[in-house]
Amino acid sequence: MANGFILEVRGVSKRFGGVTAVNRCSLALEGGKIFSLIGPNGSGKTTLFNLITGVERCDEGQIYFKGERINHLPPHKIAWRGIGRTFQLIRVFPELTTLENLLVVASQDWDSSRRRALELLSFVKLDQLKGEFAGNLSYGQQRLLEFARVLMLDPILILLDEPAAGVNRTLLNDLLSAIQGLQALGKTILIVEHDMKVVMDLSEKIFVLDHGEKLVEGAPSVIQSDPRVMEAYFGR
Amino acid sequence: MKRLALAMALVILAGLSIMPFFASNYTVTFTFQIFMWIALAQSWNLISGLTGYVSFGHVAFFGTGAYTAAILIVKAGWHWFPAGLMGSVTAVSLALIIGYPCLRLKGPYFAISMLALNEVVRALVSYFDSLTGGGSGITLPPSSSLWPLYYAMGGVALTGALISYWVLTSRFGLRLISIRENELAAEAMGINTSALKLYAFLISAALPGIVGGFYARYVTHIEPLGTFPLLTTITMIVMCLFGGKGTIFGPILGATLLSIFQEMVWSRFLFLHEGIFGAIIVFVILLMPRGILGVLQQRYRLPRTV
Numbered sequence: 001m002a003n004g005f006i007l008e009v010r011g012v013s014k015r016f017g018g019v020t021a022v023n024r025c026s027l028a029l030e031g032g033k034i035f036s037l038i039g040p041n042g043s044g045k046t047t048l049f050n051l052i053t054g055v056e057r058c059d060e061g062q063i064y065f066k067g068e069r070i071n072h073l074p075p076h077k078i079a080w081r082g083i084g085r086t087f088q089l090i091r092v093f094p095e096l097t098t099l100e101n102l103l104v105v106a107s108q109d110w111d112s113s114r115r116r117a118l119e120l121l122s123f124v125k126l127d128q129l130k131g132e133f134a135g136n137l138s139y140g141q142q143r144l145l146e147f148a149r150v151l152m153l154d155p156i157l158i159l160l161d162e163p164a165a166g167v168n169r170t171l172l173n174d175l176l177s178a179i180q181g182l183q184a185l186g187k188t189i190l191i192v193e194h195d196m197k198v199v200m201d202l203s204e205k206i207f208v209l210d211h212g213e214k215l216v217e218g219a220p221s222v223i224q225s226d227p228r229v230m231e232a233y234f235g236r
Numbered sequence: 237m238k239r240l241a242l243a244m245a246l247v248i249l250a251g252l253s254i255m256p257f258f259a260s261n262y263t264v265t266f267t268f269q270i271f272m273w274i275a276l277a278q279s280w281n282l283i284s285g286l287t288g289y290v291s292f293g294h295v296a297f298f299g300t301g302a303y304t305a306a307i308l309i310v311k312a313g314w315h316w317f318p319a320g321l322m323g324s325v326t327a328v329s330l331a332l333i334i335g336y337p338c339l340r341l342k343g344p345y346f347a348i349s350m351l352a353l354n355e356v357v358r359a360l361v362s363y364f365d366s367l368t369g370g371g372s373g374i375t376l377p378p379s380s381s382l383w384p385l386y387y388a389m390g391g392v393a394l395t396g397a398l399i400s401y402w403v404l405t406s407r408f409g410l411r412l413i414s415i416r417e418n419e420l421a422a423e424a425m426g427i428n429t430s431a432l433k434l435y436a437f438l439i440s441a442a443l444p445g446i447v448g449g450f451y452a453r454y455v456t457h458i459e460p461l462g463t464f465p466l467l468t469t470i471t472m473i474v475m476c477l478f479g480g481k482g483t484i485f486g487p488i489l490g491a492t493l494l495s496i497f498q499e500m501v502w503s504r505f506l507f508l509h510e511g512i513f514g515a516i517i518v519f520v521i522l523l524m525p526r527g528i529l530g531v532l533q534q535r536y537r538l539p540r541t542v
Contacts, residue, residue: 053424055420055423055424074423074428074430075420075423075424076423076424076425076426076427076428076429079423079424079425079426080426084424084425085424087420087421087424091418091420091421091424092417092418092421093413093414093417093418093421093422094417095413095416095417095482096410096413096414096417100410103407103410104407104410104411104413104414104422104425104427105425105426105427106407107426110407149425150425152425153425153426
């Protein structure tokens with residue numbers, strides 16, 4: 001971490017058959033900030049998340065977390081090193097209760113895990129539903145549950161894959177303030193999101209992907225006025 | 237409520253432990269078989285009901301245990317009890333060898349690979365005839381009394397219940413369920429799914445090994461076709477589904493009820509009983525996919541660890 005970056009992706013590529021999903025992509029995240037990753041559909045955002053979290057292996061390139069190379073590690077080890085993620089398509093454990101969904105993740109003894117889980121449930125305002133099966137929650141509530149579950153890991157870096165998708169306005173505001181609350185706690189956050197208002201309001205720096213390559217990076221104001229970004233989204 | 241359940245369990249246990257002193261030989265034999273099915277259904281439940289890796293070859297562990305015990309008794313002159321326990325050692329070793337590659341397979345692929353395992357083990361047993369007697373099998377010296385076997389098998393069933401209880405009320409059990417519910421998410425949440433699946437698989441192979449060992453002593457003659465029948469695996473599965481998969485008492489309930497039911501039907505409709513058994517399978521899958529306890533849990537909001 002000598003250079004101050006918490007996560008460094010260096011020249012990473014991933015091919016599926018003839019399709020190059022991520023092409024020599026590099027990006028670096030400083031600790032304690034909120035970043036966004038945007039780009040048209042199929043530009044490689046989720047694949048990049050999968051590479052960082054070890055779900056997929058890089059064909060080339062390296063990924064460093066806190067100065068340690070992690071791109072050869074299995075997902076569970078990467079999780080314990082401090083990278084937590086949520087999924088684009090919600091992946092709660094439907095036949096476990098809301099509370100159990102969090103307890104599964106816990107590493108401390110049962111009592112303190114339980115206390116922590118209840119804290120997190122009230123943080124996302126799901127404490128009334130702790131005994132409910134996660135499969136019975138609404139879509140937006142399941143997103144919040146996934147969000148709370150990732151916090152059980154007490155991650156240093158949190159990857160959120162479209163956290164606002166399908167979440168109604170009221171819940172969304174809760175979610176946004178929760179994300180900002182995490183930043184205040186010193187967490188680093190990388191968000192993939194299509195809702196541009198969310199992206200522009202939250203992030204300090206935005207990376208734009210197109211066809212698996214990093215097109216530009218910069219502050220929201222810079223990105224908004226960059227002609228290449230418009231071109232990637234809407235064509236020439 | 238909890239105390240009542242515990243008291244009931246103790247009364248049943250006490251009843252079962254003194255039963256051989258007054259019950260008929262038929263009843264003791266029948267109860268012995270129920271014990272056997274309880275242990276088998278519970279072990280299938282651990283890897284398949286709880287962890288979601290549906291095994292169609294669980295009888296392979298049963299058969300391996302049966303042959304281990306038979307060979308140790310006949311060729312090495314062991315007492316049947318330690319020989320039966322050794323059945324779990326070979327069954328777990330087998331599970332260790334094939335678990336590592338097979339548990340990487342998902343869904344139907346795992347199910348098929350386990351089915352294939354059973355056929356391979358059966359073929360190997362037939363092939364090495366100097367050790368296993370090939371197709372004609374192994375005959376054990378006749379046993380004088382069923383009593384010791386009754387208690388031994390009862391002990392195995394009870395051990396199975398205690399293991400199920402321990403697993404289902406622990407974080408280990410929660411994590412196994414999370415693998416069943418969404419393996420990718422479980423991994424992303426820091427759960428070492430490959431290791432946990434393997435542990436569940438090993439535990440789930442141990443009991444059928446011992447059951448097979450004691451069963452060999454009970455039937456006194458084993459041969460490949462009768463020791464590795466697919467029907468035994470199917471019966472474990474149906475019992476588990478009928479009672480409620482992924483629960484503690486489901487396999488016990490399913491094994492007991494279906495054994496009694498089968499016995500009643502079998503003695504009255506000798507030629508129809510397999511058809512009736514098949515009809516039950518269809519009935520359960522269509523109307524109660526979660527089994528008896530699953531239905532009760534939904535209706536009465538019982539704790540998940542019933």
